[in-house]
Amino acid sequence: MFLDKTTIAANKTIEISGSKSISNRLFILQKLFGNLRIQNLSNSEDTQLLQKALESDSEIIDVHHAGTAMRFLTSYFAIAEGRTVTLTGSERMKQRPIKFLVDALRTLGAEIQYLENEGFPPLKITGKKLTKSTVSIPANVSSQFITSLMLIGAKLHNGLQIKLQGEVTSRPYLEMTLKILRTLEIPNEWEGDTIKIFAGFDPANLSSAPFVVESDWSSASYFYSVAAISRESLNLRCFKPFSLQGDSVLREIYWECFGVNTISEGAESKISLYPETSFELPKKIKLDLRDAPDIAQTICVTAAALQIPFEICGLSTLKIKETDRLVALQNELFKIGCATEITDAEICSVHFFSPAEPISIKTYNDHRMAMSFAPFSLLKPLTIENPEVVEKSYPDFWKDFSYLTE
Numbered sequence: 001m002f003l004d005k006t007t008i009a010a011n012k013t014i015e016i017s018g019s020k021s022i023s024n025r026l027f028i029l030q031k032l033f034g035n036l037r038i039q040n041l042s043n044s045e046d047t048q049l050l051q052k053a054l055e056s057d058s059e060i061i062d063v064h065h066a067g068t069a070m071r072f073l074t075s076y077f078a079i080a081e082g083r084t085v086t087l088t089g090s091e092r093m094k095q096r097p098i099k100f101l102v103d104a105l106r107t108l109g110a111e112i113q114y115l116e117n118e119g120f121p122p123l124k125i126t127g128k129k130l131t132k133s134t135v136s137i138p139a140n141v142s143s144q145f146i147t148s149l150m151l152i153g154a155k156l157h158n159g160l161q162i163k164l165q166g167e168v169t170s171r172p173y174l175e176m177t178l179k180i181l182r183t184l185e186i187p188n189e190w191e192g193d194t195i196k197i198f199a200g201f202d203p204a205n206l207s208s209a210p211f212v213v214e215s216d217w218s219s220a221s222y223f224y225s226v227a228a229i230s231r232e233s234l235n236l237r238c239f240k241p242f243s244l245q246g247d248s249v250l251r252e253i254y255w256e257c258f259g260v261n262t263i264s265e266g267a268e269s270k271i272s273l274y275p276e277t278s279f280e281l282p283k284k285i286k287l288d289l290r291d292a293p294d295i296a297q298t299i300c301v302t303a304a305a306l307q308i309p310f311e312i313c314g315l316s317t318l319k320i321k322e323t324d325r326l327v328a329l330q331n332e333l334f335k336i337g338c339a340t341e342i343t344d345a346e347i348c349s350v351h352f353f354s355p356a357e358p359i360s361i362k363t364y365n366d367h368r369m370a371m372s373f374a375p376f377s378l379l380k381p382l383t384i385e386n387p388e389v390v391e392k393s394y395p396d397f398w399k400d401f402s403y404l405t406e
């Protein structure tokens with residue numbers, strides 16, 4: 001897709017669909033416990049794939065690139081007594097690890113086999129009653145493994161006690177799971193290194209009021225980048241002042257690093273992004289994003305566009321996402337005039353230069369590569385290769401992005 005250099009019309013409003021992470025948790029819980037009404041669901045492909053998988057009675061379930069669907073369904077099918085499924089995904093999904101989750105489920109009594117490579121999808125899962133209730137799992141690879149266990153915890157006879165080993169990555173996603181369970185009156189606690197999900201939950205106690213999903217903060221990041229680069233104000237809906245999503249840290253990051261102020265207008269669930277005109281850009285940006293890995297690409301592109309030197313750490317999980325995001329970022333940032341150094345968990349800018357044109361950005365089957373680089377077109381024309389990748393989390397992205405420039 002060719003994006004000509006363009007300007008933004010001030011004060012437009014974009015309505016983003018529900019959070020993919022919250023929607024996917026709620027779909028699993030709805031299927032396990034019934035009786036749950038959900039509003040403002042995510043329209044992402046990942047959520048649709050999960051919903052389809054939950055409705056299917058096929059023996060083969062294919063979740064393509066959807067990491068949360070793959071991980072959450074592994075535990076879901078492990079307790080689906082009397083059913084055997086093959087759970088598979090895209091070629092990339094077959095390279096994304098799942099061993100620690102499978103080990104944990106096997107400790108609890110699950111029957112899961114690897115059909116190709118040890119430690120990776122596809123999996124053959126034979127649903128069983130899980131008899132044990134305590135398990136340990138490394139917490140530094142993917143929080144999705146732990147959420148997956150937490151979602152089935154209240155279905156186990158004695159509940160579930162999960163001991164987290166090592167450093168916890170993507171912590172706010174675990175807090176999100178606990179808060180959602182609590183909203184549904186499923187008791188739980190997280191003390192020290194142990195998460196407990198208590199048994200004895202009665203689905204009849206579920207409130208009849210619908211669960212209204214707040215909009216997706218990771219998707220909002222691209223518009224923070226637009227505001228920071230263009231210095232024009234814009235509005236986003238439907239966001240609440242207190243979010244379940246860790247990526248809402250964008251409010252602080254874009255204020256401190258780029259001078260974009262966020263004002264919540266509670267009644268309409270609207271937030272307004274006002275870039276300060278007199279904001280003095282920082283000499284250097286230093287951030288640890290282990291709690292918010294999905295906004296790393298957005299922040300790197302904003303900083304590169306504004307030529308602010310950056311040092312971003314806490315990124316060890318980026319190499320096992322839709323692509324190796326650190327390598328992809330390094331390659332494509334160079335095309336927009338920012339040379340970087342990367343390690344296993346960090347990316348630092350080295351110098352800025354005037355990029356060679358025409359610029360064509362590869363997306364590596366990664367929706368966030370496409371969306372994070374799009375705002376650079378406010379400075380220079382560029383082509384985004386395979387723009388359809390955005391479907392994974394934000395199918396309306398191109399429509400919303402072009403609406404801003406009309």
Ligand SMILES: O=C(O)C1=C[C@@H](OP(=O)(O)O)[C@@H](O)[C@H](O)C1
Pocket residue numbers: 020021022068141142143144147169170173293294317
């Ligand atoms: O639980 C979730 O909904 C997610 C957790 C994070 O994954 P990791 O825990 O693997 O970092 C995040 O990157 C992903 O987009 C969604």
Ligand SMILES: C=C(OP(=O)(O)O)C(=O)O
Pocket residue numbers: 065066067068069294321322368393
């Ligand atoms: C990492 C992501 O998703 P998943 O792990 O669910 O594929 C993402 O949406 O950026």
